Amino acid sequence: MQPGFSDPVLDAQSAFRAVLEAMSHPGRIIPVAPAPLPPVPLSPAMGAVALALADADTPLWHDAGAEAGDWLRFHAGSPLAEAPRAMFLLATGTPPALAGLNLGTEEAPQEGATLLLAVKSLRPAGVLRLRGPGIQHETALGVEGLPEGFWAERAALRPLFPCGLDIILCCDSQIAAIPRTTEVV
Amino acid sequence: MNAPLNPVAEHLAGYNFAYLDEATKRMIRRALLKAVAIPGHQVPFGAREMPLPYGWGTGGIQVTAAVLGPRDVLKVIDQGADDTTNAVSIRRFFGRVAGVRTTDRTREATIIQTRHRIPETALREGQVLVYQVPMPEPLFKLEPRVSETTRLHALGDYGLMQVKLYEDIVQHGEVATAYNHPVMVNGRYLMSPSPIPSFDNPKMHMNPALQLFGAGREKRIYAVPPYTEVRSLDFEDHPFRPIRAPHACELCGSTESYLDEVITDDQGGRIFVCSDTDYCAERRGE
Numbered sequence: 001m002q003p004g005f006s007d008p009v010l011d012a013q014s015a016f017r018a019v020l021e022a023m024s025h026p027g028r029i030i031p032v033a034p035a036p037l038p039p040v041p042l043s044p045a046m047g048a049v050a051l052a053l054a055d056a057d058t059p060l061w062h063d064a065g066a067e068a069g070d071w072l073r074f075h076a077g078s079p080l081a082e083a084p085r086a087m088f089l090l091a092t093g094t095p096p097a098l099a100g101l102n103l104g105t106e107e108a109p110q111e112g113a114t115l116l117l118a119v120k121s122l123r124p125a126g127v128l129r130l131r132g133p134g135i136q137h138e139t140a141l142g143v144e145g146l147p148e149g150f151w152a153e154r155a156a157l158r159p160l161f162p163c164g165l166d167i168i169l170c171c172d173s174q175i176a177a178i179p180r181t182t183e184v185v
Numbered sequence: 186m187n188a189p190l191n192p193v194a195e196h197l198a199g200y201n202f203a204y205l206d207e208a209t210k211r212m213i214r215r216a217l218l219k220a221v222a223i224p225g226h227q228v229p230f231g232a233r234e235m236p237l238p239y240g241w242g243t244g245g246i247q248v249t250a251a252v253l254g255p256r257d258v259l260k261v262i263d264q265g266a267d268d269t270t271n272a273v274s275i276r277r278f279f280g281r282v283a284g285v286r287t288t289d290r291t292r293e294a295t296i297i298q299t300r301h302r303i304p305e306t307a308l309r310e311g312q313v314l315v316y317q318v319p320m321p322e323p324l325f326k327l328e329p330r331v332s333e334t335t336r337l338h339a340l341g342d343y344g345l346m347q348v349k350l351y352e353d354i355v356q357h358g359e360v361a362t363a364y365n366h367p368v369m370v371n372g373r374y375l376m377s378p379s380p381i382p383s384f385d386n387p388k389m390h391m392n393p394a395l396q397l398f399g400a401g402r403e404k405r406i407y408a409v410p411p412y413t414e415v416r417s418l419d420f421e422d423h424p425f426r427p428i429r430a431p432h433a434c435e436l437c438g439s440t441e442s443y444l445d446e447v448i449t450d451d452q453g454g455r456i457f458v459c460s461d462t463d464y465c466a467e468r469r470g471e
Contacts (some may be wrong), residue, residue: 003277008207009201009202009207009256011203012207012211013202013210013253013254014254016210016214016251016252017252017254019218020214020217020221020252020395021311023218023221023222024221024395024410024411025411052214053211053214053215053218054211055208055211057208057212057400058215106339106340106341107335107336107338107339109219109223109226110216110219110220110223110226110228110229110330112219114218133224133371133410133412133414134221134410134411134412134413135412136391136393136411136412147249155303160227162223162373162374163323166218166219166222170187178221179221180222180223181222181223181224181371
């Protein structure tokens with residue numbers, strides 16, 4: 001069994017602050033350090049975010065296989081759930097259909113799931129243009145490794161706001177967040 | 186053994202870092218992230234009892250405890266002042282249970298917990314402003330049922346508040362809220378800015394800092410991300426106007442800062458001084 005955070009209190013705090021900064025500045029690439037070394041295919045960033053936020057209260061879905069599943073269960077203690085019922089989803093391959101996930105309700109939009117998505121690369125310059133709260137004018141982001149049509153699938157959820165999904169893109173030990181308010185063109 | 190990671194001081198033995206247990210912090214952190222993702226929406230959370238009474242900042246203190254790390258520098262203000270009882274106790278609390286460095290200087294702070302003011306010094310990116318909120322529901326004086334206000338927020342139906350402001354104008358000739366003037370966040374949610382003077386409302390708009398709100402008794406967390414539109418509710422023919430006493434600060438001479446009126450004797454003597462003590466001291470070169 002691979003270890004989790006070397007300091008569960010302070011490492012979880014710094015991982016949370018990285019996610020908070022990422023959510024506050026959508027599309028900005030934020031390093032997560034120190035991060036644990038989870039079993040492949042989980043990246044250090046995805047492992048760190050999961051351990052910082054998931055616990056016995058948060059049903060979790062993942063497609064990372066048995067070894068990574070054992071690691072998550074041991075260190076986070078989250079019950080496993082089908083994708084539509086999960087609060088946290090860790091997708092290392094093709095993500096499940098977004099419209100089928102928990103998007104929250106109009107009275108409780110905060111119940112919408114958080115999707116952690118493994119990508120091949122994150123670059124601060126790229127073809128994606130992001131606008132919305134947290135972005136002063138517009139920000140650019142380059143993402144490789146997402147299935148074709150992913151952004152169109154996400155854009156289809158935007159009219160449902162305040163219901164929706166919040167996405168954290170993970171690559172090695174870096175993250176970039178795309179909360180539901182962000183417009184991606 | 187590793188060397189202590191805390192660069193300043195060890196925190197009080199027998200307590201977890203920043204007082205709260207890790208499961209509570211995770212719960213608050215999840216609520217905070219959803220609050221940032223849905224600007225202005227009140228997220229329920231399982232507020233804990235804190236070692237201070239309701240009304241003294243139990244919500245703000247839990248948010249600060251969940252966000253705070255050993256490298257942060259904490260400033261706490263109460264109505265703009267660093268040296269009032271509430272501010273001193275909360276600053277000392279985190280000095281002891283987290284061993285963090287504290288400061289009076291707005292510029293030096295990474296986290297500023299505030300009761301009812303926004304500092305005069307412009308905030309910058311990376312700073313976190315944590316508001317203590319007594320009543321998070323902007324509609325509660327108009328509609329006391331939580332089930333009903335939840336529905337109104339879901340529908341984005343804020344007619345009640347517009348009517349209340351209209352009635353103010355009809356009766357008083359102007360909107361009669363000098364503090365806690367409701368705002369629309371990102372064009373979607375009506376939000377209570379907590380009882381800050383309406384003078385401070387414009388500072389919330391497109392602020393580079395992250396603004397987090399914690400209400401302990403009411404068990405709600407909400408947030409305004411950086412660079413987010415925050416509009417004070419008004420009418421085209423009665424635009425929102427921030428209120429400021431038409432005087433200069435007696436101590437630093439500022440004609441721009443928010444002023445407190447101080448009674449100086451029993452002969453009717455009074456002076457006006459800056460509410461933000463750090464801003465005033467800095468202007469006086471202290």
